[in-house]
Amino acid sequence: MDTLTALNKFREHAKTFVSLDDAEWQALLPHLEISTLKKKENFIEPGKICNHIALIVKGSVRLFHVKDGEEITGYFCFENEFTSSYKSFLTRKPSTSYIQTLEDTRFVSLNYNAVQQIYGDELIGKKMERFGRLIAEHYLICYEDRVTSFITQTPEERYNKLLETGGEVLQRIPQHYIANFLGITPVSLSRIRRRIMRISA
Amino acid sequence: MDTLTALNKFREHAKTFVSLDDAEWQALLPHLEISTLKKKENFIEPGKICNHIALIVKGSVRLFHVKDGEEITGYFCFENEFTSSYKSFLTRKPSTSYIQTLEDTRFVSLNYNAVQQIYGDELIGKKMERFGRLIAEHYLICYEDRVTSFITQTPEERYNKLLETGGEVLQRIPQHYIANFLGITPVSLSRIRRRIMRISA
DNA sequence: TATTTTTCTTATCTTTTGTTAACGTTTTGA
């Protein structure tokens, strides 16, 4: 994928949140950075401050924590999703988790200083504030749903819901990653899968 | 608490996010609504669209879901915190949960239309966009931490952390509310408490 | 004040989940 295509993908996806006319786009453009990571490389790692919010234009990433030497997967992001260690990015404190590519992945990203500069811009500042707000609101809702599922649903219900809605995740992601995404162990997920198979068979 | 005190509390708390000069404050003021609910009244209930985002200036609320006739507590909010059924407020779709006062509670709130109007305002629009963004980012981080705790910590670890950090919650809130806040049953929390007592005794 | 109601703990029993290990299969990478 060439640079132009990547940037166009960003502009296209941005429309989900705000529309940018040509002048606004030209003002934003100089701040966009294109980068690529190979499979299993880290977008961010614990102890480092996350300096970028990035749109995935190709590929996918996984956020995970390490506890007692074990990797615990928090979530996945695919094409046309923003990814960042938001807390680290927003608070300027070191990340506590990894974000790692699941495959060769291309990003269009904004670094922290660029974002702050853009917010202060005469021409596009207000629209970018709105852009930032809408992104935050979007992911706030995602997290709200996630917390709700943890307190109101059993792991089996969460998995069934994922079967209905989570198409891409289920195809491309190893099951033990999905397991701790659901808050359970791989062994436990395997048992749930067997139960479901028996019922539907 | 009189109206003036309530409004001043709002202005004071808003400083956490953005500073408002007198002109800006005067522009915002007409949109603020003051309301009071008695203990156990609903701020929002399932099936209704949440039309307000509200700062609690006195009192506290509890968000809960009802599943199979059981109340499942999602979180609590106290003085100087914003509360809303964010997903419903932002998406204009019916709420799936209750937000109910735990005691007589006074709110300073903005309704949805007022918020949209303010965002479009010539004088304060940009600053309000920023205000909205910072609030969303703040609660995004809260939810991020909450999800992390669900996937990386045991219920007992979550409770211990709450013991360290959650001062107010522990004093004012019945334990069975705290239990499902932690994602467990009241009986289970009671057992955890006994385990902790034995260790520390 | 008296009487409900709510709250918390405890006990028992059942179910679920975690832990560890083994095994075959698939994927990866040298």
Add this chain to the structure above:
DNA sequence: TCAAAACGTTAACAAAAGATAAGAAAAATA
């Protein structure tokens, strides 16, 4: 291509959690 690593399932056992019920203490309220 071939050895090593990763993956998913299953089994056996231990630990934890859920469900239910009972009882005492505290709080609400009539």
